[in-house]
Amino acid sequence: MATHRLHIVSASTRPTSAGRPLAHWLTERARVHGEFAPTLIDLGEVALPFLDEPEHPSEGRYLHQHTKNWSATVGAADSFVFVMPMYNGGFSAPLKNAIDFLHQEWQGKPVGLISYSAGTSGGAPAVEMLRPVLDRVGLRPAPRTLSIPGIEGHLTPDRRFRATPALTGDADAVLDAVATLLTPQRPRAGATRS
Numbered sequence: 001m002a003t004h005r006l007h008i009v010s011a012s013t014r015p016t017s018a019g020r021p022l023a024h025w026l027t028e029r030a031r032v033h034g035e036f037a038p039t040l041i042d043l044g045e046v047a048l049p050f051l052d053e054p055e056h057p058s059e060g061r062y063l064h065q066h067t068k069n070w071s072a073t074v075g076a077a078d079s080f081v082f083v084m085p086m087y088n089g090g091f092s093a094p095l096k097n098a099i100d101f102l103h104q105e106w107q108g109k110p111v112g113l114i115s116y117s118a119g120t121s122g123g124a125p126a127v128e129m130l131r132p133v134l135d136r137v138g139l140r141p142a143p144r145t146l147s148i149p150g151i152e153g154h155l156t157p158d159r160r161f162r163a164t165p166a167l168t169g170d171a172d173a174v175l176d177a178v179a180t181l182l183t184p185q186r187p188r189a190g191a192t193r194s
């Protein structure tokens with residue numbers, strides 16, 4: 001049953017983003033997964049400026065309408081998948097900026113991490129670089145990640161994402177791992193209360 005509100009965040013703002021088709025494909029994949037009501041959030045469309053709030057985001061007192069809108073968007077999600085490019089060995093500046101804008105809205109929510117790059121790493125170093133940032137805002141990364149090398153090679157001439165069976169299985173495993181983090185843990189049989 002589709003109960004969990006999953007926001008799939010496409011973390012490139014480039015008009016020619018190679019990751020955007022991947023994020024679209026993943027949104028459809030999440031829809032057929034069964035446990036999610038997915039929404040695609042394109043940071044290119046969100047179009048946040050660089051952080052321009054006078055107060056620390058953890059105060060939750062936002063001055064600007066763009067921050068209030070972003071707060072409502074992120075606050076409405078139960079979980080996320082970040083579809084993130086690697087730029088110069090790290091995560092994209094728009095993703096970091098979008099995270100920095102808020103605080104409470106991220107707290108305790110699971111996040112799946114799917115990276116991609118032109119080269120052979122698939123952006124795995126960017127994922128590792130992001131982990132301490134996620135920790136600071138209380139996002140809970142799913143233990144299963146996916147890194148896709150040679151992203152342009154996965155696009156059709158009309159720039160749709162062309163998935164292989166292996167990639168589909170790996171993406172589904174990330175979605176499963178996010179769903180597991182959303183499932184309340186049942187107490188172990190025989191566990192005693194104190």
Ligand SMILES: Cc1cc2nc3c(=O)[nH]c(=O)nc-3n(C[C@H](O)[C@H](O)[C@H](O)COP(=O)(O)O)c2cc1C
Nearest residue numbers: 012014016017018019085086087088089117118119
């Ligand atoms: C500023 C910039 C830096 C990049 N740095 C790397 C890199 O360090 N390693 C790599 O494999 N690809 C790198 N690339 C290639 C990107 O991974 C590739 O262009 C990818 O499509 C970018 O995602 P996007 O198209 O969704 O913005 C870089 C691209 C850009 C624009």
